[in-house]
Amino acid sequence: MTLIAPGSKILVTGANGFVAVWLVQALLEQDYCVRGTVRSQEKGTFLLDKFKSYGEKFEVVVVEDFTKDGAFDEAVKGVEAIQHTASPFHFNADDPKGMCIEQYSRFINTIRACLFTELIDPAVNGTVGILQSASKYAPNVKRIVILASCGSILRDADEPLTFDETDWNTQAPEEVKRLGRNASGVAKYRTAKTLAERAAWRFYDHKSQVNWDLTTIHPPFIFGPVAHEVSSPKDLNTSAKEWYNVVAAPNSSGRSNDFLAEVGSSWVDVRDVAASLVKAMNVKEAGGERIIVNAGHYIWQDWLNIANSLTPSPIPSHAPGTEKALPVGNTEAIKNPVYMIKYNTAKEKRILGLTYRTMEETTRDTLADYERRGW
Structure with missing residues (x-):
């Protein structure tokens, strides 16, 4: 039976x-x-035009x-489910805010790490903010789905590893604690996703009398x-x-053979992520769960x-031979690839039962999209 x-x-943040x-x-x-x-209204104009055939349904x-207190108070009114996708994703954050926060888990309770204005503030405050607004002003909400990330699950290693939903990334927050501004962009991003998700589950586990349950969806790299x-x-x-620069850009931006053979991860098609969010909103058994969505691994x-x-x-x-x-x-x-990061998706198969697009499908559709755009 459909939950919603x-x-x-449905409210979709960062639409x-x-x-x-x-x-x-x-x-x-x-x-x-x-x-x-x-x-901004300017960002909304494109969407209103794209979905104009749906009239008042959009x-x-x-x-x-959305980092401000009460930012979502009005937006949540009258909705029955929330899809929270609004959070920055880039590896270039640098500016430390110079203040500290209490961290949101047993392993990180002893850490006091500097916030990075570009990533951690929006990720943590936006996530907690949407939950607070839903608790106060959205009595009809049955489920909140957060687009999380495998960045809050994985860790880097020198040997192949397989991760599942019981894993938490402790490595990145430790690096940010130790190096501050000098931590890698990847570590800052993963720390933001980890702290935001920890904050969400802490809120959910300790907030009394909420009428909704929570699901977090964890994709790896998203292409398509x-x-x-x-x-x-x-x-x-x-x-x-990154996919465009490696696969479609002329000369592949000078990527080395070692990079092509050794650097990889796991992936999922953007359309399958969207499908997973809809299913997670509707399947009763998804409530209270972290769920990895992953099509496979690659170099x-x-x-x-x-x-x-x-x-x-x-x-x-x-075409070959052209500029x-x-x-x-x-x-x-x-010939002998080594895939360093893999994910166990047994929970997703049991609860959501997704069918993922293949690498061939995603490649064909993405390149066709570039062709239409004249790229």
Whole structure:
């Protein structure tokens, strides 16, 4: 039985994001009404035009700064489920705010780490803020789904590892604690996602009389065609930009053979992430769960081999021998590949039962999208 009936109003925060636009589309296609938050009216204009055929079933509200107290108080009123996707994803954060916070778990209770204005403030305050607003002003909400990340689960290692939902990333917060401003961008991002999720579960576990339950969805790197407003490849979000730069950009931005053969992770198609968020909203058994959604693992050479093998090519403007020819890389690289990061998705299979797109499907659709855009 569907937990949230079609026709119900769903709040999607950060509705103009890479995943969120696909999510809004999926919800509308399944006959839900959607209220999307954006940071400015200008950002909402694109969405209103894109989904104009749905008329009053889609609306946009402006939440300029979701780190402020009560930022979502008005937005949550009258909705029956919340999809919280608003959170920054990049590896370039630098500016420490100079204040400290109490951390949100047993292993990190002894740590006092500097907040980074660009990542940790928005991630933690935005996540706790949406839960506070829902508790105060959304009595009809049955479920809140948070788009989390495998960044709060994995850790880097020198040997292949397989992670599941019982794992928490302690490595990145320790690096941020130790190095502060000098911590890597990846560590800062993963710390933000870890602290935000810890804060969400702490709120949920300690808040009395909430009428809703909580689910967190954890994708690894997200690839696939673009549905949000982007004018050129340089404006893509972090994961999509990296895929473009390696797989489609002329000369592959000078990537070394070692990079193509040794650097990789796990991935999932953006449209499958959107589908997982809708299912997580509706499946009763998903309540109170962390769920990893993962299509598989890769090294970058895998993507290059697939892109060059597709017939007919979905991106003829990048044909071999032309100035924009797709990079070939090192075709010897995957004879004995070692995939360093894998995920156990048994819980997802049991609760959500997703069918994931293949690397071939994602590659074909993404390159065809680039061709349509003249990239």
